[in-house]
Structure formats: structure tokens, C-alpha cells
Amino acid sequence: MEPLRTLLFIPGNRQNMIEKARSLPADVLVLDLEDSVPAAEKIKARAMLGDSIAGLALKGQKVFVRINSLRSGYGQQDLEAVIINGIDGISQPKPSSGDEVRQVEAIIERLEGERRIEQGHIKLIPWIETAKGLLNAFDIASASPRVVGIALGAEDLALDTGMERTEEGGELLLPRTMVVIAAKAAEVIALDTTYNNFRDEAGLIKEASLARSLGFEGKFLVHPSQIDPVNQVFRPTPEEITQARRIMAAFAAAEARGFASTSLEGKMIDTPQARKAQRVLAMAEFIAQREKGNSR
Numbered sequence: 001m002e003p004l005r006t007l008l009f010i011p012g013n014r015q016n017m018i019e020k021a022r023s024l025p026a027d028v029l030v031l032d033l034e035d036s037v038p039a040a041e042k043i044k045a046r047a048m049l050g051d052s053i054a055g056l057a058l059k060g061q062k063v064f065v066r067i068n069s070l071r072s073g074y075g076q077q078d079l080e081a082v083i084i085n086g087i088d089g090i091s092q093p094k095p096s097s098g099d100e101v102r103q104v105e106a107i108i109e110r111l112e113g114e115r116r117i118e119q120g121h122i123k124l125i126p127w128i129e130t131a132k133g134l135l136n137a138f139d140i141a142s143a144s145p146r147v148v149g150i151a152l153g154a155e156d157l158a159l160d161t162g163m164e165r166t167e168e169g170g171e172l173l174l175p176r177t178m179v180v181i182a183a184k185a186a187e188v189i190a191l192d193t194t195y196n197n198f199r200d201e202a203g204l205i206k207e208a209s210l211a212r213s214l215g216f217e218g219k220f221l222v223h224p225s226q227i228d229p230v231n232q233v234f235r236p237t238p239e240e241i242t243q244a245r246r247i248m249a250a251f252a253a254a255e256a257r258g259f260a261s262t263s264l265e266g267k268m269i270d271t272p273q274a275r276k277a278q279r280v281l282a283m284a285e286f287i288a289q290r291e292k293g294n295s296r
Contacts, residue, residue, distance in 0.1 A: 129153025
């Protein structure tokens with residue numbers, strides 16, 4: 001799966017914000033039908049997204065829609081409205097088990113067939129944001145080949161568990177770790193929760209850097225101003241790229257001599273370090289190619 005560093009929420013009932021999003025450099029635009037859309041606006045928002053998705057896709061944007069949960073009574077209608085040509089994925093809130101993911105998968109599969117969309121094209125990113133969901137995170141992450149990542153939803157998790165949210169975020173260390181481990185075990189991407197104080201860039205960078213150090217590969221965003229800082233946090237630095245190239249060169253030289261390990265600057269290098277360096281270089285190349293394409 002290609003890198004998904006920045007996933008920007010856009011209220012599905014705000015046409016002006018959807019239009020502005022066309023020029024934003026987020027990896028994914030997440031048109032929202034859930035928390036940012038009041039109940040009285042949901043029908044209007046569905047119709048609006050049906051008209052907007054194709055236009056965003058023509059601009060080359062990767063487009064996901066966060067639906068309401070099936071249990072809310074809105075989710076089925078959301079899927080019927082937005083599973084159209086141009087959509088890349090569905091962000092599914094609050095599944096408590098893999099069975100709930102498979103229910104959404106079955107609806108998507110039917111609609112793809114009915115609407116002549118390439119089978120399997122539409123992907124899923126479920127949210128881990130309840131106590132049951134956290135305990136079943138691996139079941140959720142591995143429920144379907146459509147799942148490309150799982151996301152931690154801190155605010156709903158705090159509500160469900162009675163957890164006190166703090167600025168430091170110490171209460172999220174265990175949930176974050178559990179989400180990362182579940183994602184890695186299922187071979188999907190781990191995506192971090194939103195940072196809601198969009199005027200606090202330093203706090204955003206600090207939290208995104210912590211998330212990256214724990215193994216997250218991207219972060220959901222609530223404001224366009226957060227895109228560039230988070231894109232930078234989740235891209236390899238020039239120093240990391242240089243070191244990765246040195247590691248790969250040293251490891252290749254060792255293999256040529258018949259060894260599966262070597263040393264560099266007094267530190268042992270073996271297969272895990274070489275694979276990590278390979279991933280760093282692959283991500284750097286992918287990001288460079290994407291930015292080159294966006295600048296045309």
C-alpha cells in the first residue's frame with residue numbers, strides 16, 4: 001500500500017470547503033458524513049458528495065468518505081449514496097469486531113457489481129474507537145483484504161472508556177501501541193488520531209513525531225494548516241535517506257562476500273536493518289514521485 005501520511009477531514013455538507021480541498025496536498029481527502037454533519041444535514045450531505053466525488057477524482061485526489069456506523073441507521077444509506085466511480089475508500093467508524101467490517105464489505109461488493117466499479121477497488125479504513133474495538137483491533141484489521149489501515153479514534157475511545165484526555169496524551173500510550181501492533185500483525189497501515197487544536201503547530205508536530213516513533217505511518221487531520229507539518233513529520237529526512245543508502249550499500253557488500261551481517265560505524269547491520277532502510281528509500285522515492293506529479 002502506498003504511503004498515507006495525511007488524511008484531511010472535510011465536512012460533507014460544506015460545498016465551499018470541498019471546493020477548496022481540490023488544491024490541497026493531503027494524501028487523502030476524507031469527506032465526512034459522520035461527526036461533522038448534523039442529523040438534519042445528512043440527506044443533503046449525501047447528495048452533495050455524490051456530485052463532488054467525481055470532480056475530486058478528476059483532479060487526481062485520493063477520496064475516502066467517512067460514513068456513519070451501520071448501527072446508527074445512516075450507514076447503509078451513506079454507502080448507497082457514495083459508492084460511485086471516483087471513490088477510493090470508506091472510513092468506517094466504531095466497528096467492535098471484524099464481523100462489522102465484513103458487513104460493510106458485503107454492501108460495497110454488491111454496489112461495485114451493480115455500478116460497474118472494478119471489484120475490490122474500494123478500500124476500507126476502520127476506526128478503533130471503542131473498548132471492544134481496541135480489544136478486537138487485530139480481528140478488525142484482518143477482517144477483509146479491502147482494509148488498508150486502521151485508525152485510532154481518541155475522542156470516542158475516551159468517551160467509551162471514561163478516560164481523561166490530557167494535553168500530554170499519556171493516557172493514549174497503551175491504545176496507540178495496541179493499534180500499531182494490531183496493524184503490523186495484519187500487515188496494514190496504522191493511522192493516528194486527530195490533533196484538534198489546529199492553531200497549535202508545535203503541539204501537532206510533537207504528537208505526530210511521537211506517533212511516528214511508535215510505528216504510525218500517518219495521521220488524520222482536522223484543518224488544512226496541519227497538512228504540511230504532518231507531511232514533513234512522516235517523510236524520511238535527508239539524514240535518514242543518506243543513512244539508509246549507506247546501510248544498503250554496506251549490506252550489499254556483505255552479501256557479496258557471503259555474509260548476512262556487517263557493521264557500520266561500530267553498529268551491527270543485518271537483515272532487519274537492511275529491510276528498514278529499504279522501506280525508507282522506497283517511501284522517499286514514492287513521495288518524490290507524487291510531489292513531482294502534483295507540481296505539473
